Amino acid sequence: MNDTLAELTSVSRSYQKGKERVEVLHELDLGIPAGDFLAIMGPSGSGKTTLLNLLGGLDKPSAGTVRVGDAVLSDMSNSQLSRWRATHVGFIFQFYNLLPILNAQKNVELPLLLTSFNRAERAKRAAIALDIVGLKERAKHYPRELSGGQEQRVAIARAIVSDPTLLLCDEPTGDLDRSTADEILRLLQILNSEHGKTIVMVTHDAQAADYAKRTLHCDKGKLERREQA
Amino acid sequence: MKYLGLIWKNVWRKKIRTSLTILSVLVAFLLFALLSAIAYAFKAGEDVADAERLIVIDKVSLINMLPIAYQNRIASTPGVQSVTHATWFGGYYQDQRNQFPQFPIDPYAYFSMYPELQISEQQLAAFAKNRTGAVIGREIAEQFNLKVGDRIPIQATIWTKEDGGRTWEFDIEGIISSNDPRGSSAYLLFQHDYFEEARRFAKGTVGWYILRVEKGANPAEVANAVDKQFQNSANETKTSTEAAFSQSFAKQFGNIGLIVQLIMGAVFFTLLLVAGNTMAQSVRERISELAVLKTLGFEDRSVLGIVLSESILIMLIGGLLGIGLGKLIIGIVAPSMGAFLPGLYLRPESIMLAIGIMFVAGIAAGIFPAFKAMRLSIVDALAHA
Numbered sequence: 037m038n039d040t041l042a043e044l045t046s047v048s049r050s051y052q053k054g055k056e057r058v059e060v061l062h063e064l065d066l067g068i069p070a071g072d073f074l075a076i077m078g079p080s081g082s083g084k085t086t087l088l089n090l091l092g093g094l095d096k097p098s099a100g101t102v103r104v105g106d107a108v109l110s111d112m113s114n115s116q117l118s119r120w121r122a123t124h125v126g127f128i129f130q131f132y133n134l135l136p137i138l139n140a141q142k143n144v145e146l147p148l149l150l151t152s153f154n155r156a157e158r159a160k161r162a163a164i165a166l167d168i169v170g171l172k173e174r175a176k177h178y179p180r181e182l183s184g185g186q187e188q189r190v191a192i193a194r195a196i197v198s199d200p201t202l203l204l205c206d207e208p209t210g211d212l213d214r215s216t217a218d219e220i221l222r223l224l225q226i227l228n229s230e231h232g233k234t235i236v237m238v239t240h241d242a243q244a245a246d247y248a249k250r251t252l253h254c255d256k257g258k259l260e261r262r263e264q265a
Numbered sequence: 266m267k268y269l270g271l272i273w274k275n276v277w278r279k280k281i282r283t284s285l286t287i288l289s290v291l292v293a294f295l296l297f298a299l300l301s302a303i304a305y306a307f308k309a310g311e312d313v314a315d316a317e318r319l320i321v322i323d324k325v326s327l328i329n330m331l332p333i334a335y336q337n338r339i340a341s342t343p344g345v346q347s348v349t350h351a352t353w354f355g356g357y358y359q360d361q362r363n364q365f366p367q368f369p370i371d372p373y374a375y376f377s378m379y380p381e382l383q384i385s386e387q388q389l390a391a392f393a394k395n396r397t398g399a400v401i402g403r404e405i406a407e408q409f410n411l412k413v414g415d416r417i418p419i420q421a422t423i424w425t426k427e428d429g430g431r432t433w434e435f436d437i438e439g440i441i442s443s444n445d446p447r448g449s450s451a452y453l454l455f456q457h458d459y460f461e462e463a464r465r466f467a468k469g470t471v472g473w474y475i476l477r478v479e480k481g482a483n484p485a486e487v488a489n490a491v492d493k494q495f496q497n498s499a500n501e502t503k504t505s506t507e508a509a510f511s512q513s514f515a516k517q518f519g520n521i522g523l524i525v526q527l528i529m530g531a532v533f534f535t536l537l538l539v540a541g542n543t544m545a546q547s548v549r550e551r552i553s554e555l556a557v558l559k560t561l562g563f564e565d566r567s568v569l570g571i572v573l574s575e576s577i578l579i580m581l582i583g584g585l586l587g588i589g590l591g592k593l594i595i596g597i598v599a600p601s602m603g604a605f606l607p608g609l610y611l612r613p614e615s616i617m618l619a620i621g622i623m624f625v626a627g628i629a630a631g632i633f634p635a636f637k638a639m640r641l642s643i644v645d646a647l648a649h650a
């Protein structure tokens with residue numbers, strides 16, 4: 037196995053719900069090697085999104101440590117996490133979450149506003165990212181003028197534009213039909229195999245999980261490995 | 266500012282709502298411009314201390330005439346450098362509505378009293394030489410298409426002639442203009458000698474005196490000294506600044522300063538509600554977008570700054586348009602208001618104050634929505650998207 041890119045060590049995450057304390061993740065250990073394409077499956081409410089949020093520095097564990105690359109996320113402040121996210125991780129959501137007021141190109145450029153790139157460099161990098169996802173000719177289109185599959189491609193371009201090592205996808209094909217979903221999943225495979233992105237993908241869809249290198253099942257705060265057939 | 270494009274797009278997210286908000290900001294600042302110009306114009310006369318010229322009128326009423334004999338006595342009062350006089354003629358040209366002021370005056374004395382009135386040497390000499398000569402302001406010449414050499418009939422409403430006639434005819438000998446931005450020359454001047462000779466009644470009197478205070482003399486003391494001389498005479502006097510004199514008509518409307526403040530208070534309170542509501546709505550409807558920005562790595566204070574900037578930008582767009590429009594309107598009406606309310610213009614300090622208010626109002630309207638956006642939890646916002 038390669039070096040571990042991300043590592044969760046006895047991570048717990050609990051929420052206070054009224055007087056009750058709900059433990060979503062319980063002393064979880066997980067290592068993700070660099071170059072991995074990991075699918076996470078599990079019933080609704082099992083903590084899959086919570087796990088992604090911890091890996092992406094959007095949330096902090098109640099106990100345990102989260103490390104990605106050299107960064108120990110569980111020890112970092114909110115603004116440190118913000119700066120870290122800008123360059124180290126890309127997020128892809130079920131509902132794409134593009135800004136409706138910006139065209140595809142400008143949506144993809146958004147993360148680059150946080151870098152020192154000038155206008156021309158930002159435009160160039162966004163164009164490259166759109167080219168990778170096959171949407172070069174839709175650069176000037178607004179989200180409402182794109183299909184679901186195209187919107188998700190723009191979202192993927194936005195996730196990779198600042199060249200992060202880690203991509204976190206939360207049900208990226210949950211809102212798409214089979215063939216469009218397959219196209220998106222093939223794109224993720226290419227990003228994994230040819231562009232060296234480490235990918236963690238949450239999905240309800242076993243066929244989608246088949247595109248990953250391995251799949252973990254999440255249930256009641258525990259992860260369970262079922263090796264690929 | 267890299268975020269300007271993003272901020273601009275956000276401002277115009279709902280075009281109609283933003284336009285209406287900007288329109289209400291525009292109206293508020295237009296009112297601000299007009300009212301502050303008026304309030305300043307009213308206040309201008311209150312300061313006697315640095316006045317160079319003083320006006321002597323009858324103590325009882327502006328309408329009462331003063332004896333011409335007062336001229337020498339005023340001239341010999343300590344602290345008085347020079348003195349001249351004028352009278353309200355109150356006629357009209359062609360039509361009752363064309364009521365620009367006319368004053369019978371003493372040409373050389375009057376023009377040396379008012380150096381800001383521009384006239385060529387030749388025209389002044391021609392005016393002084395012609396008993397029925399007159400000069401008119403550039404504004405009037407343009408409005409009625411009059412030029413030097415024209416004969417202009419003025420219908421008297423007060424001053425009938427000795428022969429019972431009401432039409433006074435003058436030869437236009439010159440066109441005058443004022444190089445004081447606050448001043449006006451929208452009136453007609455003619456020879457007091459002709460007026461004195463041809464009028465039917467009140468001979469030997471003038472409407473008011475204008476005196477120039479000697480350099481170094483205290484205007485307030487000079488005013489007192491003048492008024493003291495005429496105490497217990499048939500015509501007691503009241504000496505005050507020019508501005509106070511011009512405004513003695515307008516002051517009847519009451520405490521203008523207070524009225525202005527009350528109106529502006531109400532306007533800006535409403536403005537804050539309108540703009541605040543716009544910003545609150547704008548943030549509420551894009552919670553998930555704001556969460557996405559944060560996910561991408563935008564820091565809390567950047568999100569705060571973006572929302573606040575939107576609010577300030579709306580205020581600046583509407584406010585600057587309103588002030589600009591106000592300046593335009595004041596520029597158009599000021600010349601015709603010159604005789605009634607001199608000094609009607611938008612002061613630079615009013616514009617600076619307005620810009621300050623735009624920033625403060627922008628912050629006030631945007632601060633709560635901006636804090637809401639800043640405090641937003643990404644995890645919660647995305648979960649409920």
Ligand SMILES: Nc1ncnc2c1ncn2[C@@H]1O[C@H](COP(=O)(O)OP(=O)(O)OP(=O)(O)O)[C@@H](O)[C@H]1O
Binds near residue numbers: 052053085086645
């Ligand atoms: N901010 C929160 N406050 C309280 N409880 C929370 C919060 N976030 C998540 N939970 C709870 O944690 C549990 C796991 O949530 P999570 O979103 O991780 O599940 P999931 O596996 O992603 O489910 P789904 O497949 O429906 O997306 C749920 O029971 C949820 O109610």
Ligand SMILES: [Mg+2]
Binds near residue numbers: 084085086206
């Ligand atoms: Mg989930």
